[in-house]
Amino acid sequence: MPPTFYMKKCTGCGLCDSICPADAIYMKEFEDTSVPYLKYPDECWHCGSCRQDCPEGAIEIQFPPDMLCI
Amino acid sequence: MELIDLSADVLIIGGGLAGTNAAMGAAEKGASVLVADKGNINRSGDIGGGVDHFLAFLNEGQEWDTQNAFLDYVEMIGRGTGHLSIIESVYCAELPDAIERMARIGNPLTQADGSFYRTQSMGQPGTYWINFNGKRLKPCLGKAVRKLGCTVLDKVMMVDLLTHQDAVVGGIGFHIRSGSFYILQTKATVIATGNTNRLYENPRINPFNTWLCPFDTGDGQIMALNAGAALTNMEYMRMTLLPKGFAAPGFNALVGMGGRFLNSLGEYYMEKHHPMGNRAPRYEVVYFTLEEIRKGHGPIYIDCRHLNENDLIHLETSLGYDKDTLPDYFEQRKEDLRTKPVEITVSEGMQAGPTEVTGSGIKIDKNSAATVPGLFACGDASDHNRCVHGAVTGGYKAGKSAATYAKGLTHGDGAPKSIIREEIDRFMKPLHRPSGYPYRQIEDAIRKIMAEHVGPMRTEGSLKCGLEKLQRIESYLDEMKATNFHELMRAHETRSILSVGKVMATTALFRTESRNKPYHHRLDFPDTDNTNWCGLVVFRKDGDRLSCSFEPTT
Structure with missing residues (x-):
C-alpha cells in the first residue's frame, strides 16, 4: 500500500494531503504535531505525485503483494 | 452546511x-x-x-x-x-x-x-x-x-x-x-x-x-x-495492454522504441497477424492479443531484449515520465527489460x-x-x-x-x-440515511454486469440481459449510505458509472455491426458495415425518454 511516510524526515507540511488526487492522504495530530497517513490505501493510483512533490523526500513507494505477484 | x-x-x-x-x-x-x-x-x-x-x-x-x-x-x-x-x-x-x-x-x-x-x-x-x-x-x-x-x-x-x-x-x-x-x-x-x-x-x-x-x-x-x-x-x-499487475501506461514508449509482442509459444504474433506488426493500431493489437489468449497461447509478453544500447538507455530514462512509479514497480517485481520479456495483459474496459x-x-x-x-x-x-x-x-x-x-x-x-436549494438536499441524502449500502458494494455489481454482458463479446441477448441487470441495481442507488464527504463523492461517482454503463449498453445494442473490434464487437453482427454504419451513434435524453440516432461522418 504505497506511499510510505518516513516520519523522521516529514515536517508535517501537508502538501501530500493537499495534492493527492485520490483524496487518500489525510493529516492527523500525533504528539503535538501534524502527520500524514493513508486513510484510503485501496484508492491509491500509484501516480507518484506525493513522492515527487514532497519537499523533504520523506515518501517511498512500496507496491502490495497482489500487484507484485499476480 | x-x-x-x-x-x-x-x-x-x-x-x-x-x-x-x-x-x-x-x-x-x-x-x-x-x-x-x-x-x-x-x-x-x-x-x-x-x-x-x-x-x-x-x-x-x-x-x-x-x-x-x-x-x-x-x-x-x-x-x-x-x-x-x-x-x-x-x-x-x-x-x-x-x-x-x-x-x-x-x-x-x-x-x-x-x-x-x-x-x-x-x-x-x-x-x-x-x-x-x-x-x-x-x-x-x-x-x-x-x-x-x-x-x-x-x-x-x-x-x-x-x-x-x-x-x-x-x-x-x-x-x-x-x-x-x-x-x-x-x-x-x-x-x-x-x-x-x-x-x-x-x-x-x-x-x-x-x-x-x-x-x-x-x-x-x-x-x-x-x-x-x-x-x-x-x-x-476501450482497452489496452498493460504490465500484468500494474495498470501503468508505458505501451506507447515500449512499442514506439521497437518492443515486440510475444506469446508463450515463443511467437511474435503481431508480426504474423498484421501488416504493420507490433506498430498496428491499438485496437488491432488488443484484438489479436485476446485471440492469442483464447487460443491458449498466453501468457503474453513484450520483448525489448533486442533493442540497441542507446534505445534501452532512452527507454530506462524515460519510462517513469508517463508513470512515475513504473520503474519502482519493475524493480520490486524483479523485471528487467534487458534480460527477459515482461508479462503483460489486456486492461480493464x-x-x-x-x-x-x-x-x-x-x-x-x-x-x-x-x-x-x-x-x-x-x-x-x-x-x-x-x-x-x-x-x-x-x-x-x-x-x-x-x-x-x-x-x-x-x-x-x-x-x-428555490430550485437550487431543493437540488442541494437531494445530493446530500446518502449522508443522512441511518443505514444503507456502501458505494463499493453497488459498484462491484455494476462492474461484474458490465464485464459479463456488455464486454468485448456482445450480442443482442447479452446486452439486453445486461441492461435489465443494470436497471435492477439502479433501484439500490437510493439506498447508498455515506459516512463522510469523501464517501459521498464516491457514491456520486457510482451513480455516474451506472448511468454510463446503461448508455453504453443501449448504444451497443443500437449499432448492429462491429467497428474497431474488439472495442465494439457484436458476435451477432461481426462485420464492419461501412454502407450503413460509417458514422456516430448519437444518444440523447429528453425527460425520461432516451433515444439513439445515427449521424454519418463526412
Missing part, C-alpha cells in the same frame, strides 16, 4: 490537462474563470503524475508529416468514429499554439537541445509521437492558471449543471472535505472531466488499479446528458475514444460547443480531440469559445434559488 455563491463568465468543470488548458484559453480571452476539480489542479487528472507522449505532425519535410497526411491517418484508423472537419478546425488549427504554450509555461515538448524526439506506433505512417518529459506538466499548468487570476476550487466535486430557459448557466457541487456547498452561476460552462473508469471488472483485482485515472468516472458526460446534451460513440469499450484520434462522450462541433447553449466540452469527456494532444488543443479551443459565448450575452439569467 455552508453555502458559497460565486459567479463568473466561465466555469470549467475538471482541472486536468484539458480543463487547465480550457481555463487558460478562457482567461487569455479576458473572461473571469472558475475551475472546479475533485482533486488539486496541480496534480489531478490522467497526467497528474506525468506524461511522456504528445501526438503531432510537424511539417519537418517527410510526406507523412503534414496535416493532410495526418487526416488520412485519422480516416484510416478511425473511419466512421469522428468528423475530420472537427479534428481539422480544433486539433489541427490549435496545434502550433499548443506546442508554443507548453514551452511558454515551462514544460516544453522538446529535448534539452531543442529537438523533438519522435517515435512511431499504433498504425501511424511516421513518427507522430513526440516523446518528452512531462513530469512537471500539471504543476506548470496549475501555476499558469492561478497566475492568470482564475479562481481555483480544489477538492470540489460538481454534481449537476444549472439550466435556465434551456441554456446551461453554471453548476453546483460540494467540497469533499468540508462539505461546503458551491453554487456557481456562470454564462458558459466547459466540461473537462475525462472518460469513465471503474466501469468494468478489473483483471488486477483492485478497481482503482486502472490505466486511466480511476477518479474520472463519467460525471461530466452524465451531467451534460441530464442537461439535454447529446453524447456520441458511447458504445466503444473503459468508456473512452475508439482510437487516439477520435473520441467518445459529449458531442461537440467545430467550436467545441455541445448541443445545449452555454455548454462546451473537451478532452476525454468530448467526442472529438481526446488523448494528450487533443486535451491540450481542444481544451484551449473550448475555453476560448466559452469566453466568446459569454461575452456575447448581454446579461446572464441565473437559475432560480
Whole structure:
C-alpha cells in the first residue's frame, strides 16, 4: 500500500494531503504535531505525485503483494 | 452546511490537462474563470503524475508529416468514429499554439537541445509521437492558471449543471472535505472531466488499479446528458495492454522504441497477424492479443531484449515520465527489460475514444460547443480531440469559445434559488440515511454486469440481459449510505458509472455491426458495415425518454 511516510524526515507540511488526487492522504495530530497517513490505501493510483512533490523526500513507494505477484 | 455563491463568465468543470488548458484559453480571452476539480489542479487528472507522449505532425519535410497526411491517418484508423472537419478546425488549427504554450509555461515538448524526439506506433505512417518529459506538466499548468487570476476550487466535486430557459448557466457541487456547498452561476460552462473508469471488472483485482485515472468516472458526460446534451460513440469499450499487475501506461514508449509482442509459444504474433506488426493500431493489437489468449497461447509478453544500447538507455530514462512509479514497480517485481520479456495483459474496459484520434462522450462541433447553449466540452469527456494532444488543443479551443459565448450575452439569467436549494438536499441524502449500502458494494455489481454482458463479446441477448441487470441495481442507488464527504463523492461517482454503463449498453445494442473490434464487437453482427454504419451513434435524453440516432461522418 504505497506511499510510505518516513516520519523522521516529514515536517508535517501537508502538501501530500493537499495534492493527492485520490483524496487518500489525510493529516492527523500525533504528539503535538501534524502527520500524514493513508486513510484510503485501496484508492491509491500509484501516480507518484506525493513522492515527487514532497519537499523533504520523506515518501517511498512500496507496491502490495497482489500487484507484485499476480 | 455552508453555502458559497460565486459567479463568473466561465466555469470549467475538471482541472486536468484539458480543463487547465480550457481555463487558460478562457482567461487569455479576458473572461473571469472558475475551475472546479475533485482533486488539486496541480496534480489531478490522467497526467497528474506525468506524461511522456504528445501526438503531432510537424511539417519537418517527410510526406507523412503534414496535416493532410495526418487526416488520412485519422480516416484510416478511425473511419466512421469522428468528423475530420472537427479534428481539422480544433486539433489541427490549435496545434502550433499548443506546442508554443507548453514551452511558454515551462514544460516544453522538446529535448534539452531543442529537438523533438519522435517515435512511431499504433498504425501511424511516421513518427507522430513526440516523446518528452512531462513530469512537471500539471504543476506548470496549475501555476499558469492561478497566475492568470482564475479562481481555483480544489477538492470540489460538481454534481449537476444549472439550466435556465434551456441554456446551461453554471453548476453546483460540494467540497469533499468540508462539505461546503458551491453554487456557481456562470454564462458558459466547459466540461473537462475525462472518460469513465471503474466501469468494468478489473483483471488486477483492485478497481482503482486502472490505466486511466480511476477518479474520472463519467460525471461530466452524465451531467451534460441530464442537461439535454447529446453524447456520441458511447458504445466503444476501450482497452489496452498493460504490465500484468500494474495498470501503468508505458505501451506507447515500449512499442514506439521497437518492443515486440510475444506469446508463450515463443511467437511474435503481431508480426504474423498484421501488416504493420507490433506498430498496428491499438485496437488491432488488443484484438489479436485476446485471440492469442483464447487460443491458449498466453501468457503474453513484450520483448525489448533486442533493442540497441542507446534505445534501452532512452527507454530506462524515460519510462517513469508517463508513470512515475513504473520503474519502482519493475524493480520490486524483479523485471528487467534487458534480460527477459515482461508479462503483460489486456486492461480493464473503459468508456473512452475508439482510437487516439477520435473520441467518445459529449458531442461537440467545430467550436467545441455541445448541443445545449452555454455548454462546451473537451478532452476525454468530448467526442472529438481526446488523448494528450487533443486535451491540450481542444481544451484551449473550448475555453476560448466559452469566453466568446459569454461575452456575447448581454446579461446572464441565473437559475432560480428555490430550485437550487431543493437540488442541494437531494445530493446530500446518502449522508443522512441511518443505514444503507456502501458505494463499493453497488459498484462491484455494476462492474461484474458490465464485464459479463456488455464486454468485448456482445450480442443482442447479452446486452439486453445486461441492461435489465443494470436497471435492477439502479433501484439500490437510493439506498447508498455515506459516512463522510469523501464517501459521498464516491457514491456520486457510482451513480455516474451506472448511468454510463446503461448508455453504453443501449448504444451497443443500437449499432448492429462491429467497428474497431474488439472495442465494439457484436458476435451477432461481426462485420464492419461501412454502407450503413460509417458514422456516430448519437444518444440523447429528453425527460425520461432516451433515444439513439445515427449521424454519418463526412
